Amino acid sequence: MPGVRTAIGLMSGTSMDGIDVALLRTDGEGFVERGPFLGVSYDPAFRERLKTALEQAKTIKNRQERPGDLAAIERELTQRHATAVREFLQQNAMEAGAIDVLGFHGQTVLHRPDEALTVQIGDGALLARETGIATVYDMRANDMVHGGQGAPLVPAYHAALAANIGDAKTPVCFVNIGGISNLTYVGADGTMIAYDSGPGNTLIDQWVEAHAGIPFDQGGMIASEGHVVSELAERYLASPFFTAAKRRSLDRNDFLPPLGRDAELADGARTLAYVAAASIIKSAGHLPVTPALYVICGGGRLNKVIMRDLAQLAEEHRATVISAEEAGFNGDAMEAEAWAYLAVRSLEGLPLTYPGTTGVREAVSGGVLEEAIDADDP
Structure with a gap:
């Protein structure tokens, strides 16, 4: 099909649990053909290295700076992505030459939209050299140059998927619950609005790791044994973030845990699961029309506790909540697919962000292209 490219998207999100790899054939516009997906987990030692990167990045004033061990961590992160690409190709009996472009997110270590500063570590030139595949990376920066928040970028892909839901109710709202949650509203007339909606898994992950020594609450099992501590939930939901007239992009440290010693393990996890769900509905109050359907993706x-709370809260507004799988998509793969889609749009010079998604002054493209270079070339 003319204009259609084969792309691999690579996502390492705010949960820092691993690399998502997804294949997509697309023209960067309305044609989307989803392919296989692979998740590659980080080992605990490397997750600790990424936590170190977050701490060291706090001193960055210029986005090219790499204080402390950050340059070494960036190189290791990139090498791990290259290994993940090779593993993906091998599992799917594909050659690097069959892939037109990699969409490389990297790892966000600092995001301060009010200062027009965002840093995603990841060496695009090294990844292109290691894989032999052209790589588009650093896709957030140009949005900030033009007055945007640098996030979220996934909405362009959500809008393409919305057309494939069939007889779904409208307006539809895609919600990605990652470390930070974000939503994309697609109106009946195609109007697109997107913004970060609040804390997702980050607070829960931090809580159970600090109190139980495990990285996350699998399936909400811990939360299911607790109850919501209303006073603590209200502290989170009283944040000015939810009432401010201007929607803003969030950093993983914007919602610091106030729980302290005020809750037991299960009650803390249960409270934070409720906060994750309630944040979405509260943030949706800024939309022009209440969504009729929420499609939930991300970890x-x-x-199950977040999903149950979300369904109950949405029902109060006569809305339905379904998972990405119930809508015919892969909820694990969606962000990685989006980065493949955005890479193709970048190659075509098409917009990645819009005034209604990031607050950018006008729709702009973005990304840096590193051409494929054989590792054996001088």
Whole structure:
């Protein structure tokens, strides 16, 4: 099909649990053909390295700076992505030459939209050299140059998927519950609005790791044994973030845990699961029309407690909540697919962000292209 490219998207999100790899054939516009997916988990030692990167990045004033061990961590992160690409190709009996472009997110270590500063570590030139595949990376920066928040970028892909839901109710709202949650509203007339909606899994992950020594609450099992501590939930939901007239992009540290010693393990996890769900509905109050359908993707959709709370809260507004799988998609793969889609749009010079998604002054493209270079070339 003319204009259709084969792309691999690579996502390492705010949960820092691993690399998502997804294949997509697309023209960067209305044609989307989803392919296989692979999740590659980080080992605990490397997750600790990424936590170190977050701490060291706090001193960055210029986005090219790499203080402390950040340059070494960036190189290791990139090498791990290259290994993940090779593993993906091998599992699917594909050659690197069959892939037109990699969409490389990297790892966000600092995001301060009010200062027009965002840093995603990941060496695009090294990844292109290691894989032999052209790579588009650093896709957030140009949005900030033009007055945007640098996030979220996934909405362009959500809009393409919305057309494939069939007889779904409208307006539809895609919600990605990752470390930070974000939503994309697609109106009956195609109007697109998107913004970060609040804390997703990050607070829960931090809580159970600190109190139980495990990285996350699998399936919401811990939360299911607790109860919501209303006073603590209200502290989170009283944040000015939810009432401010201007929607803003969030950093994983914007909602610091106030729980302290005020809750037991299960009650803390249960309270934070409720906060994750309530944040979405509260943030949706800024939309022009109440969504009729919420399509939930990201790791948070696997937390049964979050999903149950979200369904109950949405029902109060006569809305339905379904998982990405119930809509015919892969909720694990969606963000990685989006980065493949955005890479193709970048190659075509098409917009990645819009005034209604990031607050950018006008729709702009973005990304840096590194051409494929054989590792054996001088």
